[in-house]
Amino acid sequence: MNGNLSLHDLDRDGAIRETEAGLPTETRRDLLKGAAAGGAALGLLTTASPAHAATRGDVAILNYALVLEYLQSAFYTEAERRKALRTATAKQTARVLGAVERAHVSALERALGSAAVKRPFFDFRGTTEDEDAFIKTAVAFEDLGAAAYKGQAYRIESRPILQAAIAIHSVEARHAAWIRYLAGTTPASSAFDEPKSMSEVNRLVASTRFIVRRPATRSRRRPRFTG
Amino acid sequence: MANDQHHTAASRRGFLQLGLAGASTLSLGAVLAAGAPRAVAATPSPRLDVEVLNYALLLEELQASFYETALDRGRLRGELREFAEVVVEHEQAHVKLLRGALGGKARAIPRFGFGAAVTNQRRFAAAALRLEDLGVAAYNGQAANLTRNALIAAARIVSVDARHAAWIRAIQGRPPARQATDPASTRSEALAELRKTGFVKS
Numbered sequence: 001m002n003g004n005l006s007l008h009d010l011d012r013d014g015a016i017r018e019t020e021a022g023l024p025t026e027t028r029r030d031l032l033k034g035a036a037a038g039g040a041a042l043g044l045l046t047t048a049s050p051a052h053a054a055t056r057g058d059v060a061i062l063n064y065a066l067v068l069e070y071l072q073s074a075f076y077t078e079a080e081r082r083k084a085l086r087t088a089t090a091k092q093t094a095r096v097l098g099a100v101e102r103a104h105v106s107a108l109e110r111a112l113g114s115a116a117v118k119r120p121f122f123d124f125r126g127t128t129e130d131e132d133a134f135i136k137t138a139v140a141f142e143d144l145g146a147a148a149y150k151g152q153a154y155r156i157e158s159r160p161i162l163q164a165a166i167a168i169h170s171v172e173a174r175h176a177a178w179i180r181y182l183a184g185t186t187p188a189s190s191a192f193d194e195p196k197s198m199s200e201v202n203r204l205v206a207s208t209r210f211i212v213r214r215p216a217t218r219s220r221r222r223p224r225f226t227g
Numbered sequence: 228m229a230n231d232q233h234h235t236a237a238s239r240r241g242f243l244q245l246g247l248a249g250a251s252t253l254s255l256g257a258v259l260a261a262g263a264p265r266a267v268a269a270t271p272s273p274r275l276d277v278e279v280l281n282y283a284l285l286l287e288e289l290q291a292s293f294y295e296t297a298l299d300r301g302r303l304r305g306e307l308r309e310f311a312e313v314v315v316e317h318e319q320a321h322v323k324l325l326r327g328a329l330g331g332k333a334r335a336i337p338r339f340g341f342g343a344a345v346t347n348q349r350r351f352a353a354a355a356l357r358l359e360d361l362g363v364a365a366y367n368g369q370a371a372n373l374t375r376n377a378l379i380a381a382a383r384i385v386s387v388d389a390r391h392a393a394w395i396r397a398i399q400g401r402p403p404a405r406q407a408t409d410p411a412s413t414r415s416e417a418l419a420e421l422r423k424t425g426f427v428k429s
Contacts, residue, residue, distance in 0.1 A: 041408035096402065103407040150382045159371045166370040166382070167408035170363050173386035174404035177393035187397070188313065188390035191320035192383040 041167035042103065044160040045111035054111075058161055061152045063117045064198055065165070066108040068148055070119050071210065072141050073101035079128040086131050089182055097138070097175055104168060111161075123212045135183045142176035144196070144204060151195035269372045276377040277332045279369045282414060283381065284325045286362050288336045289426060290388075291318035293358060297345040306398045307348055310355070314391050321384050328380060338428040352399050354424070359392035361412070361420050368411035 045062075054062070076098030085091045109116045127137040149169035156162040177187035196204075205211065269275055294315035297303055303311050326333050344354035366385035373381055393403035412420070421427060 041411065096404075100404065100407045107407075146386050150386060153370065153382050154375045154378045162371050163367075163411065164408065166367050166385075167411060169382070170367060170385055170389035170409040171404050171407065173389035174393035174409070177390035178397055178403035181394060181397040181403070186313065187394040188317060188387055191317040191387060192324075193386040193390075194383065195379070 041164050042107035044164040044167075045107050054161065055157050058156055058158050059112065059115050061156055061165075062108055062112055062161070063115070064152070064201075065149065065168075066105065066112065066117060067120065067211075068145055068201070068205075069101055069104040069108060071122065071205065072145060073098060073105050074119075074122045075124055075128060075137065075141060075210075076101055078122075078124060079134050082128050084129040084131065085134060090131055090135065093138075093179065093182060094134070097179075100171065100175075107164075120211045121213065121215045122210055124210055125208075135179060138179045139176065139183055139185070142172055142179055144201060145172035146170075146176055146193060147196035148198075148201045150193060151197050151201070271372055271374045271377075273374060275372055276374055277329065279372055280325055280329050280377060281332070281334050282369070283366065283384075284322065284329065284333060285336060286358075286365055286417075286421075287318055287321040287325060287384075289339055289421070290358050290362065291315065291322050292339045293341055293345065293354065293426070294318060296339075296341055297351055300345050302346050303348060303351060307352060310391075310394060310398060311351075314355075314394075317387055317391070321387075324380065324384070328377070339426050340428045341426055344426070352395060354426075355395045356392065356399065356401075357424065359388055359395060361417060362388040363392055364410045364412040365414075365417040367409055368413055368417065370411075 076094045079085060079094045080091070080098055085094055124137070127133040146169060149165055149172060153162060153166055153169065156165055173193065180187045180189075294311045298308075298311050298315060341354070344350045363385060366381055366388065370378060370381065370385075389409065396403040
């Protein structure tokens with residue numbers, strides 16, 4: 001397994017490259033530089049944990065993380081595709097966060113191999129079609145993501161998996177702060193971030209009803225092409 | 228109440244400095260020697276926790292002192308001032324938590340000096356960004372060395388430092404999260420980076 005897996009290797013649909021193309025040069029350079037470094041820690045997942053080598057507990061934690069990452073990545077990807085975001089910053093945030101969350105998904109899928117859970121179907125209930133709802137939901141997702149990783153870190157048995165998870169954890173916190181800043185609310189509301197247990201997180205996710213049994217076929221907006 | 232607690236921490240620090248005649252002063256050199264490039268995998272133990280938490284304490288004391296001094300100088304305006312006012316309280320709380328966890332094993336801290344970084348807004352922002360990113364990488368680099376309870380405590384802190392890092396980046400119009408994962412520094416890397424700032428004086 002390639003230990004130096006870079007973000008570009010993970011970038012199956014070219015989203016990160018597209019994201020870079022739309023950014024000012026300095027930002028683009030930053031993102032590129034970061035992509036290699038980010039890939040190194042994500043690579044820990046794959047070098048260390050072909051699912052057969054990971055313990056059953058670690059596989060369960062990785063799958064739990066994968067569902068949250070599926071949720072986040074689908075959310076940003078859909079928001080970007082629906083083209084409902086108005087401001088340039090919101091658009092750019094959806095692009096960058098979408099690319100990063102997709103990279104997390106790819107890395108977790110590879111680490112889990114055939115043990116990976118199937119990607120669920122989502123219905124974001126209009127939150128990808130309205131900028132205010134989008135920002136509020138993104139704040140909730142990122143705060144939740146950070147709390148979820150924090151709640152599992154000490155339970156992880158494999159050292160490289162812990163290192164990768166903790167390196168994702170602080171990025172989720174950065175995202176939370178970033179979106180909060182955009183939302184005009186304080187990026188760091190307390191001196192300590194508290195963890196959330198798996199059951200708490202699952203209950204919160206269930207309460208959103210964003211995960212559905214069937215693919216969503218309806219949209220609150222009119223289809224762009226009505227034939 | 229808060230003042231009393233502050234006083235206690237300060238007295239303990241004073242006591243340590245006097246009682247141990249500076250022998251345990253956490254100088255960069257001492258930490259570098261103690262933490263000299265060890266193999267990547269150290270087995271977590273209460274003893275190693277003390278070493279790592281003292282290292283975290285140095286970083287948190289430095290951050291707290293940086294924001295305290297900058298606010299004292301009174302040159303910060305607008306968003307930067309608002310940022311410093313919120314963040315200084317967080318860093319003080321982190322120091323308190325770490326001191327509480329370390330108890331009598333908390334080492335004394337060196338003197339700090341921040342020069343123009345606490346009087347010039349642009350330099351302040353650059354230094355804050357550097358210190359917060361450095362802190363995140365330092366914590367992330369130690370996660371796997373900590374025992375369960377120390378890891379739980381460190382994880383409650385590191386994401387707040389990550390929020391600070393993203394916040395100060397956003398204020399400066401820089402991308403708050405540049406990559407899919409945050410880098411992790413070894414102790415010697417983080418201390419070398421710290422030394423480069425010139426903020427640690429003894």
